[in-house]
Amino acid sequence: MAATPADASSSSSEAVVGGEKSNKMITLISSDGESFEATEEAAKMSVTIKHMIEDGCADDGIPLPNVPAKILSMVIEYCNKHAADADDTNKHVADPADADEDDDNNNNNASAGEKEDLKSFDASLVAVDQATLFDIILAANFLSIKGLLDLACQKVADDIKDKSVEEVREIFKIENDFTKEEEEAVRKENAWAFNE
Amino acid sequence: MEAEEGDRISLLPDCLLGNIVSLLPVKNAACTMVLSRRWRRIWPSVPLDLDLDGSNRNLGSDGHSILRILSSHGDGPIRRFHATVSAHKATSSWLQILSNQRIDDSLVLKFVPHAAHPPLPRDLLRFSANVLRHLELHCCCLDPQLGVTLPLHSLHYLHLSNVVIPETSLHSMIAGCLALRKLQLFRVHNLRRLVPCSRNLVEVYIRPHVPLEKVSFSGTPNLESIVLLYADIWRLCPDIFVKDALPPKVRKVALTLPMLHSPNFVITPKRSVSIITTLILNMKFSDGEELRKAANMLSLFPCLQVLQIWCLAFEWTDKHAFGQWQPAADTIMCLNEHLKYVELHGYYGTIGEVQFASFLMAGAKALRAMQILHGSKLRDERINTMKSLILKGGKASSEAQLSFAWRSDIPTVREDLDSYLRQVRII
Numbered sequence: 261m262a263a264t265p266a267d268a269s270s271s272s273s274e275a276v277v278g279g280e281k282s283n284k285m286i287t288l289i290s291s292d293g294e295s296f297e298a299t300e301e302a303a304k305m306s307v308t309i310k311h312m313i314e315d316g317c318a319d320d321g322i323p324l325p326n327v328p329a330k331i332l333s334m335v336i337e338y339c340n341k342h343a344a345d346a347d348d349t350n351k352h353v354a355d356p357a358d359a360d361e362d363d364d365n366n367n368n369n370a371s372a373g374e375k376e377d378l379k380s381f382d383a384s385l386v387a388v389d390q391a392t393l394f395d396i397i398l399a400a401n402f403l404s405i406k407g408l409l410d411l412a413c414q415k416v417a418d419d420i421k422d423k424s425v426e427e428v429r430e431i432f433k434i435e436n437d438f439t440k441e442e443e444e445a446v447r448k449e450n451a452w453a454f455n456e
Numbered sequence: 457m458e459a460e461e462g463d464r465i466s467l468l469p470d471c472l473l474g475n476i477v478s479l480l481p482v483k484n485a486a487c488t489m490v491l492s493r494r495w496r497r498i499w500p501s502v503p504l505d506l507d508l509d510g511s512n513r514n515l516g517s518d519g520h521s522i523l524r525i526l527s528s529h530g531d532g533p534i535r536r537f538h539a540t541v542s543a544h545k546a547t548s549s550w551l552q553i554l555s556n557q558r559i560d561d562s563l564v565l566k567f568v569p570h571a572a573h574p575p576l577p578r579d580l581l582r583f584s585a586n587v588l589r590h591l592e593l594h595c596c597c598l599d600p601q602l603g604v605t606l607p608l609h610s611l612h613y614l615h616l617s618n619v620v621i622p623e624t625s626l627h628s629m630i631a632g633c634l635a636l637r638k639l640q641l642f643r644v645h646n647l648r649r650l651v652p653c654s655r656n657l658v659e660v661y662i663r664p665h666v667p668l669e670k671v672s673f674s675g676t677p678n679l680e681s682i683v684l685l686y687a688d689i690w691r692l693c694p695d696i697f698v699k700d701a702l703p704p705k706v707r708k709v710a711l712t713l714p715m716l717h718s719p720n721f722v723i724t725p726k727r728s729v730s731i732i733t734t735l736i737l738n739m740k741f742s743d744g745e746e747l748r749k750a751a752n753m754l755s756l757f758p759c760l761q762v763l764q765i766w767c768l769a770f771e772w773t774d775k776h777a778f779g780q781w782q783p784a785a786d787t788i789m790c791l792n793e794h795l796k797y798v799e800l801h802g803y804y805g806t807i808g809e810v811q812f813a814s815f816l817m818a819g820a821k822a823l824r825a826m827q828i829l830h831g832s833k834l835r836d837e838r839i840n841t842m843k844s845l846i847l848k849g850g851k852a853s854s855e856a857q858l859s860f861a862w863r864s865d866i867p868t869v870r871e872d873l874d875s876y877l878r879q880v881r882i883i
Contacts, residue, residue: 394464401472409475416465417479425490432465437493446490452515452524453486 286313287321288336290329295321302339307404327399331392334385335399338408341381345374386415390432466494474502482512486528500528503535503560510538519546526553533557538564547574558583562590566617573597573620586610593619600625607632617642618665623649630654642685652676661685664883671697673706681708688882689732690725699731708762710734714880715768716753717746721882724749725756734762738877741769741808744781750812751783760790763816767802767809768874775807782815791819791852798826801863802870805830810845818849823856831866 286303288296304310312318324332386393393412400409420428429436438446447454465473477485477498482505489496506525508517515521517539523546534557541547544567554563555577563584567574578599581588585606592615600622608614611633616626621644630636631653639657641647643665650668652660653675660676662668663685671692673679682702689697689711702709709731714721715738735757739750754760786792798816803809817826828842839860846858 391464394468397468397472410479413472413475414479416476420476420488421480421484425487428488429491433463434466434491434495435463436491438490442493443490446496450486450489450524450528452521453483453528454490 286318288332289321289323290327290332291325292329294329294332296329296332296336298336298339299343302336302343305339305343305405305407306335307406309403324403326402328395331395331399334392334396335403335405335408338382338385338411339405341378342407345378382411386412466492470494470498470501473498478502478505482506482525483515486525489528500530500532503533504529504537505535506537506539508539509564509566518542519544519550522546523550523553526550526557531557534559535561536563538562540566540568542568544571544574548577551577551580555580555582558587560584560587560589562592563588564590564592565596566592566594567596569595569618571595573618575599576602578602581608582606589613591615593617595619597621598625603629603632607634609634611636613638615640615642616644618645620645623647627651627653659683662687667883668692668696672701673703674701677703678705679703680705681710682706683708683710683712683734685712686714686880686882687711689729690727693729693731697731702731708733710736710762711757712736712738713753714738714882715740715877716749717742718877720878720880728756728758730757730759732757733759734764735760736764736766738766738768738873739808739812741767741806741812742773742777743808744778747778747808747812747815748781748783751781751788751815754790755783755788758789759794761794762797762799763795764799764801765812766870766873767800767804768870768877769804769806769809770870770874771806773807778807778811781811785819788819791816792821794822795820796822796824798823800826800828802866803828803830803860805842810842813846814849817846817851817856817858819852820856821852823851823853825857825859828858828860829863829866830860831863831870833862834860 284300285297286300286309288298288303288309290296300313304313309318309322312322327335386396388396393415397409397412397416400412419431423431428434436443468476473495477488480488485499485502489499504526506512508515508522515525519541522539522541534554537554537559551574559581563581565576573596575597576593576599578601580599580602581591585603585608587610588608589610590613591608591611592613594617596619598616598619598621602621602625604625608629609632612635614630614633614636617640621629623646626641626644626647630639633654634656636654636657638659638661639652639654640661641650642661642663645665647664648666648668649670650662651670651672651674655676655678657676657679659681660673660679661683662671664687667688673682679702684692684697693699711732711734713736717740735753737750737753739746741747754763795816798813798820800809800813813826813828817823826846834842842860843858
């Protein structure tokens with residue numbers, strides 16, 4: 261298969277592993293009608309899109325009515341960056357029984373430098389305002405992109421982690437609809453969690 | 457409050473809130489129950505992931521803590537439950553609660569060795585039998601029906617250490633684990649005959665509690681690796697542990713020995729044993745006599761391919777303690793033909809270690825790699841000095857690579873091993 265020329269919307273070069281991947285471009289259409297292109301390999305990081313491609317529904321572009329343009333471009337950026345890495349990772353999904361021993365940390369093809377690069381990319385991708393972060397979570401869930409979903413959820417978890425209940429309510433604007441008695445009861449039943 | 461600045465997080469569906477909560481440490485996760493009425497339901501709906509040995513160490517693992525956490529979480533499934541249980545108050549209460557839950561992934565219960573072994577309820581795995589993948593139990597009594605009336609169909613990994621279980625029950629349990637791949641039996645009480653029947657078993661680890669009378673792997677056709685720890689291989693071979701009766705795919709038969717120099721290693725064996733392909737030694741490198749014993753030990757394993765040595769030297773030694781201990785050249789068969797890999801774990805750099813490493817490098821004609829794993833970070837010049845010391849006697853194998861690597865867990869492991877080995881004898 262002839263390789264297609266580098267696409268303007270890809271933000272990073274991909275190392276295509278194996279030589280058998282098709283570099284066919286897939287068109288994704290955001291909820292506000294904007295079109296984005298991604299390589300098939302990157303697009304298939306979304307299990308939802310992967311199924312649509314395999315079912316032959318992708319030829320005229322895939323409409324994504326749940327995903328606004330701003331979020332879709334970030335999602336595609338993530339997929340482009342991680343698509344090359346995904347191939348290596350999948351090779352090392354060993355039998356979970358093997359993970360029971362203390363593993364030697366010697367099972368990763370990506371060099372230390374590449375891993376650092378990915379880590380800092382991931383960190384900056386989710387360093388966004390709350391609204392955007394939740395939209396990424398919803399999009400990653402809808403598109404079934406596990407890595408992105410875990411990444412974004414972890415960011416929210418990290419924001420919650422060492423904060424008091426009041427602080428968490430404040431940050432996320434969660435309304436406390438407990439009565440005073442109800443709240444006291446919850447705290448009392450689970451005292452082990454609320455004690456320092 | 458403006459809509460844009462409102463409660464965006466509550467727009468996420470329950471399953472996604474659950475995702476987020478499941479990424480929190482257990483204490484923080486439980487605290488989310490008080491955020492609002494909706495959040496009250498989220499944590500109990502997420503499978504409990506409780507590792508009291510690891511990530512949730514701070515919660516304490518006495519019976520009362522466990523009881524409180526399980527009660528708070530309620531009836532929902534448990535993904536992982538790992539605990540080293542320090543005291544026995546409330547044990548039967550929380551074991552009862554565990555018996556009423558489904559444990560999807562792994563259960564690790566380590567009771568302390570010195571107290572009485574608590575009995576585990578017969579129906580502990582009543583709801584988990586079909587799904588549990590990983591089971592590890594220490595220092596308890598297993599009901600003869602556990603894993604027998606309800607076979608553990610999905611179990612990939614079984615580890616029993618210092619447990620009481622009738623021999624027939626153990627064998628029935630293993631036979632019922634259709635997916636079992638790795639089996640570790642450490643000091644299972646009074647286990648004399650081991651004849652496991654397990655189609656998919658790949659690795660087995662055995663440390664005897666009493667002398668084994670029968671060992672057979674005819675029922676494990678896919679077995680690849682056998683590891684014997686602190687076993688008297690000279691008693692087991694050739695009649696009890698029979699080389700020709702091993703399944704065809706077995707490529708690794710490993711033996712771990714206690715410290716050669718200790719009063720616990722009483723017998724000075726003389727017979728060679730050709731079944732062993734990997735030998736794990738524990739050495740203090742204290743004097744030439746110990747090194748001579750180690751070299752002699754190597755001569756008893758003519759088919760040895762891999763040698764691992766835990767270096768338990770904690771002090772610098774005087775070179776006069778060593779003298780001439782090396783055996784004559786070419787007298788050790790595994791060095792002449794088969795030894796390919798040597799690993800020194802916990803290398804400290806004492807005279808004895810350098811001498812032994814050098815001896816191996818100079819004599820192992822088939823050596824491919826010697827890897828030295830150390831517990832403190834070393835500067836490059838120090839590593840280069842050590843390399844040249846070890847290579848001073850030359851390399852019998854031109855392709856042999858010598859490498860150094862740092863492992864952060866080595867200091868703890870060394871100390872634990874050193875104190876542990878004081879009571880270990882071969883059986």
